[in-house]
Amino acid sequence: MQPVTVAVLGIVLVGVAVVHYIQAFRAINDPNGPPGPTQYPLIGRIHDLPINLMWLKFKEWADKYGAGGLYRTEMLGSKFIVVTDEKVAEDLLVRRAKFNSDRPVIRSLFDSKSTHGSMEYLPLMGRNQYWARQRKLSHAYLTEATNAHYHGAMYFEAKRWLARLIADPDGFQSSLEDMASKVMCQLTWDDPTLSEYCTKSAWGLLTQMSPAGPITNVLTPLWHLPWFLNPWKRAERKRHDEQQAWWMERLLSVRKKMARGEMRPCWTRQFLEKTSLKTSISGDYEASSVIGMLALVGIFTVAGPLSYWLVAMVHHPEWQAAVQREIDEVCEGQLPTLRDTPNLPILRACIKETMRWKPNVPTGVAHETENDDVYDGYFIPKGTRILPLDWAFLRNPKKYPDPESFRPERWLKSGWPTYQEPLTQYPTLKGMTSFGWGHRQCLGMSLTQDELVVACGALAWCFNLKPKKDPATGLDIPVPLDKSNSLLIIKPDPFQMAFEPRSEERKQEALRLWEEAEKSDKRQRAAFLRAARGGSPAELFEKRPTRAMPEFEALESKKEDVVIRITNRVNPDSDFEFVGSSPSTPMGISTEAVTGTTIAFSFILFGNAITQSFMGVPALLVDFPRPSDPNFSERARHLGKQWPVFWAVGNVFFRPISTLGIFGYAYTAYVASRNFSGVGGDWRLYALSAACHLVTVIHSAVNMQPLNNKLDGLRDPKTSGVDVNMAEWYARRWIKLNGVRMAMPLVAGGVALWQVLGGNNKMTA
Numbered sequence: 001m002q003p004v005t006v007a008v009l010g011i012v013l014v015g016v017a018v019v020h021y022i023q024a025f026r027a028i029n030d031p032n033g034p035p036g037p038t039q040y041p042l043i044g045r046i047h048d049l050p051i052n053l054m055w056l057k058f059k060e061w062a063d064k065y066g067a068g069g070l071y072r073t074e075m076l077g078s079k080f081i082v083v084t085d086e087k088v089a090e091d092l093l094v095r096r097a098k099f100n101s102d103r104p105v106i107r108s109l110f111d112s113k114s115t116h117g118s119m120e121y122l123p124l125m126g127r128n129q130y131w132a133r134q135r136k137l138s139h140a141y142l143t144e145a146t147n148a149h150y151h152g153a154m155y156f157e158a159k160r161w162l163a164r165l166i167a168d169p170d171g172f173q174s175s176l177e178d179m180a181s182k183v184m185c186q187l188t189w190d191d192p193t194l195s196e197y198c199t200k201s202a203w204g205l206l207t208q209m210s211p212a213g214p215i216t217n218v219l220t221p222l223w224h225l226p227w228f229l230n231p232w233k234r235a236e237r238k239r240h241d242e243q244q245a246w247w248m249e250r251l252l253s254v255r256k257k258m259a260r261g262e263m264r265p266c267w268t269r270q271f272l273e274k275t276s277l278k279t280s281i282s283g284d285y286e287a288s289s290v291i292g293m294l295a296l297v298g299i300f301t302v303a304g305p306l307s308y309w310l311v312a313m314v315h316h317p318e319w320q321a322a323v324q325r326e327i328d329e330v331c332e333g334q335l336p337t338l339r340d341t342p343n344l345p346i347l348r349a350c351i352k353e354t355m356r357w358k359p360n361v362p363t364g365v366a367h368e369t370e371n372d373d374v375y376d377g378y379f380i381p382k383g384t385r386i387l388p389l390d391w392a393f394l395r396n397p398k399k400y401p402d403p404e405s406f407r408p409e410r411w412l413k414s415g416w417p418t419y420q421e422p423l424t425q426y427p428t429l430k431g432m433t434s435f436g437w438g439h440r441q442c443l444g445m446s447l448t449q450d451e452l453v454v455a456c457g458a459l460a461w462c463f464n465l466k467p468k469k470d471p472a473t474g475l476d477i478p479v480p481l482d483k484s485n486s487l488l489i490i491k492p493d494p495f496q497m498a499f500e501p502r503s504e505e506r507k508q509e510a511l512r513l514w515e516e517a518e519k520s521d522k523r524q525r526a527a528f529l530r531a532a533r534g535g536s537p538a539e540l541f542e543k544r545p546t547r548a549m550p551e552f553e554a555l556e557s558k559k560e561d562v563v564i565r566i567t568n569r570v571n572p573d574s575d576f577e578f579v580g581s582s583p584s585t586p587m588g589i590s591t592e593a594v595t596g597t598t599i600a601f602s603f604i605l606f607g608n609a610i611t612q613s614f615m616g617v618p619a620l621l622v623d624f625p626r627p628s629d630p631n632f633s634e635r636a637r638h639l640g641k642q643w644p645v646f647w648a649v650g651n652v653f654f655r656p657i658s659t660l661g662i663f664g665y666a667y668t669a670y671v672a673s674r675n676f677s678g679v680g681g682d683w684r685l686y687a688l689s690a691a692c693h694l695v696t697v698i699h700s701a702v703n704m705q706p707l708n709n710k711l712d713g714l715r716d717p718k719t720s721g722v723d724v725n726m727a728e729w730y731a732r733r734w735i736k737l738n739g740v741r742m743a744m745p746l747v748a749g750g751v752a753l754w755q756v757l758g759g760n761n762k763m764t765a
C-alpha cells in the first residue's frame with residue numbers, strides 16, 4: 001500500500017473515532033437529562049471518584065449539582081442517579097417501589113442477585129421469589145425475637161461485655177464486635193461460642209461486596225479473566241465455599257442436637273421444627289443461608305454505631321453526664337433494660353444523633369430500576385442504579401441545622417425541625433433514612449435500637465468514657481473524628497480510649513452481675529440437657545416431623561458463576577457430613593410446581609380410570625343382549641358407534657398427561673438425586689412414580705389399544721373382520737385391563753404426595 005493511502009486511511013479512521021467520541025460525549029451529557037458532573041464516554045466519572053471515603057465526593061457533587069434532589073453520574077457504563085433529598089428518595093424508592101426495588105449485580109460475588117437461584121444473600125438479592133420468601137421469614141423471626149426481648153440474649157451479652165471491658169479495656173474494639181456477634185449467634189444457633197468465626201466471616205463478605213473491596217468491583221472486566229489468571233475469582237470461590245459450608249454445618253448440628261432433644265430455642269430450631277413444614281423456603285441450603293445471613297448482617301451494622309457512640313461520648317462529656325444522670329434516676333442504680341426505654345429519651349437522643357452524625361452506611365444501598373421511567377421531566381432508563389445518599393440526607397441543613405455538630409438536643413427540644421413528641425416514643429431510630437427505603441427497607445431497625453439502648457445504657461451505667469492518657473507525655477491521646485474504613489458499612493479506624501469505672505462499687509456490681517448471669521446460664525443449659533437426657537421434656541422438641549431434606553453429596557455445576565461447590569469436609573465426625581451441594585433448581589424451574597402438577601395429573605388419571613371402569617363402560621353394557629337375541633347385532637353395532645366418543649377423550653387428553661407424568665416425576669427424581677433445592681425425599685421413590693406412569697403408557701398402547709380397535713370395529717364388522725359375538729367380552733376385558741390404569745397413577749401420586757408432605761423424612765428422623 002502506498003504511504004499516502006495509509007496516511008489517508010489513518011486520518012479517516014482517527015476522524016471517525018473523533019466523531020464517534022463527540023457523539024457519545026454529547027449523548028452522555030444530554031443537556032435535557034438530569035444534572036451532574038461532566039461524563040466521559042466509557043469511563044463516566046470513575047477517574048475522580050476516590051475509593052476511600054467515596055461518600056464525601058458524592059456529597060461534593062450533591063452540593064454542586066443536586067439542588068433538585070438528584071444528579072446523575074456513570075461508572076464504566078453503569079448509570080447512577082444519586083438521590084440527595086429525602087422527598088425524591090420517597091418518590092423514587094417508596095412510591096415507585098414496585099419497579100425500583102431491584103439490586104445491581106455485585107461483580108465480585110457469585111450470583112449476588114440470586115438470578116440463577118443461589119439464594120444466599122438476602123440484602124443483595126434481586127427482586128425475585130427467593131428475596132420475597134426470605135424477607136418474609138426474616139421479618140417474622142425478627143419481629144418474634146423483638147417481642148420476646150431477644151430471650152435475654154442482649155442483657156446477657158451486655159453484662160459479659162462490661163466484665164470484659166473491666167478486665168481488658170484496651171481490647172474494646174474486638175470485644176465490642178464480639179458482643180454484637182454473640183447476640184446474633186445466640187438468636188440464630190443458641191451458641192455464643194461461634195461469634196469469633198461469625199465475625200470473621202461477616203468481615204469477609206462485607207469486604208467482598210464493597211466498592212472498596214476487591215478491585216474487580218470497580219474494574220469489573222477483570223472478573224471475567226480466565227480462572228488460572230484470576231486470583232480474585234479463586235479467592236472468592238474459597239471464601240464463599242467456606243462460608244456456605246459453615247452455615248450448613250450450623251444447621252446440621254442444630255438438627256443433630258434436636259434429634260437428641262438437646263437443642264434450646266433459636267431460629268434454626270424454629271425453622272426445622274415448625275417453619276420448614278409450611279414455608280416455601282426450598283430446603284436446608286436456603287434455610288442455612290437465610291439464617292446465616294441474618295447472623296452476619298447483625299454484626300457490623302450494630303458495631304458501627306456502637307463504636308461511634310464511644311467517639312461521641314469521649315468528645316461530648318456533657319452529654320455523657322446527661323445520659324448517666326438520666327439512667328441513674330430512671331433505673332434507680334440498676335442496669336437499664338428495654339422496659340426502661342420509654343423513660344430514657346436522652347439516651348435515645350444521643351444514640352440517634354450518633355447515627356445521624358456518623359451514619360454507618362453513608363452512601364446508602366443502591367436499588368436498580370426495572371422499568372424505563374420519567375421523573376421530574378428526566379428520563380431514567382431501566383437498569384439505572386439509584387443511590388440514596390444517606391450522608392447528604394443527614395447533612396441537610398434545613399432539617400438538621402448545624403449538621404456537622406453532635407447536637408442531641410435537636411431531638412429533645414421543641415423549636416428544632418426534628419423535634420417530635422411524645423418523648424416516651426421519640427426520638428426513635430425506626431424510620432431513619434439510614435435504614436433504607438420502600439420494599440427493601442432494613443428489617444433490623446428494632447433490633448438495632450434495642451441493642452444500642454441495652455449496650456450504650458450499660459456503658460453509661462458502668463463507665464466514664466474518656467480519652468486515654470499518653471504515658472510518656474501525660475496528655476490525652478486524641479480520638480479522631482474523621483478516620484474510618486471505606487466499606488459499605490463503615491466503622492472508625494482503631495483508636496485508643498479509657499473505660500474508667502464510675503466507682504469501685506459499680507465495678508464490683510458489674511462483675512457480680514456477670515458472674516451471676518454466667519452461672520445462671522450454665523445452670524439453665526445443664527438443666528435443659530439433664531431434662532433432655534432424662535427423656536421427658538426432650539419429647540417436646542424432638543420426634544416431630546421435619547420436612548424431607550436430602551442429604552448432601554458431591555456435585556458440580558457447569559455454570560461457574562452459579563455453582564456452589566463446597567469441597568471441604570467441614571464436619572468429619574458428623575452423621576450428616578457432606579462434600580457439596582447446589583442450591584439452585586435446574587434451568588430455574590420450580591421443582592415444587594412441577595411435582596405438585598404431576599401429582600395432580602396422577603390423581604386426575606386415577607379419577608378418570610375409576611369413572612371409566614365403574615360408570616362409563618358399565619353404562620354402555622346395561623341390558624346388553626346375549627348373542628342369540630335378535631337385537632344383539634344392532635346393539636353390538638351401536639356399541640361400536642359409541643366407543644370412539646367414549647374413548648376420544650382418553651386419547652386426546654389423558655394419554656398426553658400420562659406421558660407428562662413420566663417427565664414430571666423423572667425431573668423431580670433428578671432434582672432430589674442432585675440435591676438441588678426443591679422438594680425433599682428419596683429420588684428412587686420419585687423414579688418409581690415415573691416408572692408407574694411409564695407402565696401406564698406402555699400398557700395403554702400395547703394392551704388397551706388393540707381392544708379399542710376391536711370395539712371400534714363393531715360399527716362395521718364386515719370390513720373390520722371383528723367377531724361380533726365377542727362384543728361384550730371385549731368391553732368387559734377392557735374394564736379389567738383398565739385396572740392397571742387405575743392402580744398405577746394411584747401408586748405414583750400416592751408415593752409422591754407422601755414424600756412431598758415429609759412422610760419419608762418422618763421414617764428416617
Ligand code: HEM
Binds near residue numbers: 295302360366
Ligand atoms: C445501624 C444498623 C443498621 C443499618 C444502618 C442498616 C441499614 C440497612 C440498609 C441501608 C439496608 C438496605 C435498604 C435499602 O435497600 O433501601 C438494609 C437492609 C437490610 N437489613 Fe439492615 N441495617 C442495620 C441493622 C440491621 C440488623 C441488626 C439486621 C438484622 C439482624 C438487619 C437486617 C437487614 C436485612 C435482612 C436487610 C435486607 C432487606 C431487603 O433487602 O429486603 N439490618 N439495612
